[in-house]
Amino acid sequence: MSSADTFEPKVIAFVCNWCTYLGADLAGTSRLEYPHNLRIIRLPCTGRIDFNLIIKAFENGADSVLVSGCHPGDCHYTSGNFHARRRWILFRELLEALGIDSQRIHFSWISAAEGTKFQKFIKEIVEKTKALGPYNEMKEIVRQANT
Amino acid sequence: MPQQEKLQQKAKEILLEKKADVVIGYGKVETGNIGAVFITDPERTGELVWNNLCTTNLSVYLKRKEIKKLGKPCIIVKGCDAKALAVLEIENQIDRSAMTVIGVECFGVQDRCEPQYKCASCNVQLPPHCDFVIERDTKQSAPQGSRYEKLEMLDNMDSKERFEYWKQELSRCIKCYACRQNCPMCYCDVCVVDKNRPIRIDTSATLKGNFAWNILRAFHLAGRCVGCGACSAACPAGIDLDLLNLTLAKASEENFGYIAGVQRNVEPLVGTFSPDDKEEFIR
Numbered sequence: 001m002s003s004a005d006t007f008e009p010k011v012i013a014f015v016c017n018w019c020t021y022l023g024a025d026l027a028g029t030s031r032l033e034y035p036h037n038l039r040i041i042r043l044p045c046t047g048r049i050d051f052n053l054i055i056k057a058f059e060n061g062a063d064s065v066l067v068s069g070c071h072p073g074d075c076h077y078t079s080g081n082f083h084a085r086r087r088w089i090l091f092r093e094l095l096e097a098l099g100i101d102s103q104r105i106h107f108s109w110i111s112a113a114e115g116t117k118f119q120k121f122i123k124e125i126v127e128k129t130k131a132l133g134p135y136n137e138m139k140e141i142v143r144q145a146n147t
Numbered sequence: 148m149p150q151q152e153k154l155q156q157k158a159k160e161i162l163l164e165k166k167a168d169v170v171i172g173y174g175k176v177e178t179g180n181i182g183a184v185f186i187t188d189p190e191r192t193g194e195l196v197w198n199n200l201c202t203t204n205l206s207v208y209l210k211r212k213e214i215k216k217l218g219k220p221c222i223i224v225k226g227c228d229a230k231a232l233a234v235l236e237i238e239n240q241i242d243r244s245a246m247t248v249i250g251v252e253c254f255g256v257q258d259r260c261e262p263q264y265k266c267a268s269c270n271v272q273l274p275p276h277c278d279f280v281i282e283r284d285t286k287q288s289a290p291q292g293s294r295y296e297k298l299e300m301l302d303n304m305d306s307k308e309r310f311e312y313w314k315q316e317l318s319r320c321i322k323c324y325a326c327r328q329n330c331p332m333c334y335c336d337v338c339v340v341d342k343n344r345p346i347r348i349d350t351s352a353t354l355k356g357n358f359a360w361n362i363l364r365a366f367h368l369a370g371r372c373v374g375c376g377a378c379s380a381a382c383p384a385g386i387d388l389d390l391l392n393l394t395l396a397k398a399s400e401e402n403f404g405y406i407a408g409v410q411r412n413v414e415p416l417v418g419t420f421s422p423d424d425k426e427e428f429i430r
Contacts, residue, residue: 051366052347055359059349072422082420086403089424090369090417093398094362097301097391099310108430121430137310145353 009063009129011122013040014049016069018076019111026115034119035126038066045069047080051091054105058138064104064129066122071109081109103128104135150251151197153281154223157249161221162189167247168218171208173201183208187217195223197281202256202263204375206231209241210334221247225256226271230373230408231331233276237415238371240334250274254287258380264389265376267292276411294374295397301390313358319384320357322350326364326378326388332371339363365391370399370416373408 015021021042027034043049046069057065067088075081088107095102106125110118158170172195174184181200185208186192206228208214224232229250235241252273255266267290274280301309324340327333339347340360348363349356364378365388372392379389399405402425405416 052359052363055348055362059355059359072426079420082422082424083418085424085426085429086420087369087417088429089402089426090395090398091366092428094366094369094391094395096306097298097309097394098313098358098362099304099306099308101306106430107428141314141354141358145349145351145355 007130007134009037009126009134010061011035011038011064011066011125011129012057012062013038013066013068013122014043014053014057015040015066015110016046016048016076016081017042017044019070019074019109020068020118022112023110023114023118026112027118028115030115032115032119034122037126037129038122045075045077045080046084047075047077049084051087054091058100058104058135059142061139061142063132063135064106064125066106066108066125068106068108068110071111074111101132101135101137103132148284150281150283151195154197154249154251155192155195157279157281158186158195158221158223159189159192161247161249162186162192166219167221169214170195170221170223171205171214172223173197173203173205185214185217197223197251199254199256201225202258202380204228204231204329204331204377206235206331207329207377209235209246210331219245219247221249223249223251224274224277225251225253226269226274227265227373227375228331229274229276230271231375233408233411234332234371234373234415235334236276236411237413248277248279250277250280252281252283254283255290258376263376263380264297265294265374266290268294268296275409295393297387297390298393298397301394314354316386317357317361318354320352320361320386321384322352322356322360323383325381325383329377329381330368331375331377332368332373333364361386361388361391364388365395368392369395370403370405371407372396 049067054065069081092102108121161167170186172184173181174194174196176182181196183203183205205222236243255262269290340350348359376389379387399416
């Protein structure tokens, strides 16, 4: 068996407390099974998701990052996700220019009622990350810093 | 009359009329180079210098506590620096009614004997948003270059090559934070890298820390950077930080039609939103 077959990616999900976290909860209570590679970090709102957190996740060994929150118009704080969306549009361009793999950063809107969407999307991300393999470029940088 | 003399005269007038307590301008500094001088005595306005070596963006001094102590400022700006004032005003960092702005018509400045990159696409030879503008007697036509020309180099690379390029560049960063100190937009009292409870980013001068810092610095300027090039000029390692700023400036212009520093009566780009922002990358 090659290492590609046994590679279990680490996927960090930054989710909002009000929609995606409850969507994940619904997936759980509905017994919808999704890959165990996911580590969920709950934050109050997508507007709280600092871009540094995404960088930090990669520094700490993430192979993919998911950022997810309420659908536009559904934000618990009225406009947090709109603000976040504008930031991500710009942030993606910056990562693109730096050559950081944008295929490893996923964004989605998943509501509290979308347990199935959550399950499907996580499956998709994990499969995609498995195909991409470990994020060695970033891991190499971190290894250098720690030695 | 030469522009420099006109400038000195105006500065003297302003100090004598007590419209300002201190003139922040260019002059000879101890090293023999042209740098910032702070003139409070009307008789000393003859020390003010204006030529193509006046690269510094003086608006960076407005935020400094020791300069604020000198009283009401009168600042001398080039077109590019005037844009920085506009952004500072939008962000409520300066009170334009309590200061005087003298703009000087500028046909390009030099940095290490070479004309600065920004000057090739300058569209503010005559500074906007000023109280007074000191014009030149002889005129020059505006340069025709494109602001984003330099980005072609990055566009021609694929993602891997870009990462390699930045690894090479950022490995030279020594974390001196000169880019931050010289940036007129970095006005926080305590910068987030200097906060250590909790530690937000890695402060070591390793590639990991350098990536984290340069991403942070660039992204905190998203939709705010006016492209004065002070960061690149200040970098002792010669990293072209402007590339990252330009990337974000281009993204702001393409996605939101927003160019920082052009208008004085708009909301900051990041800090507002539109329900119609594009979202094809969000699932």
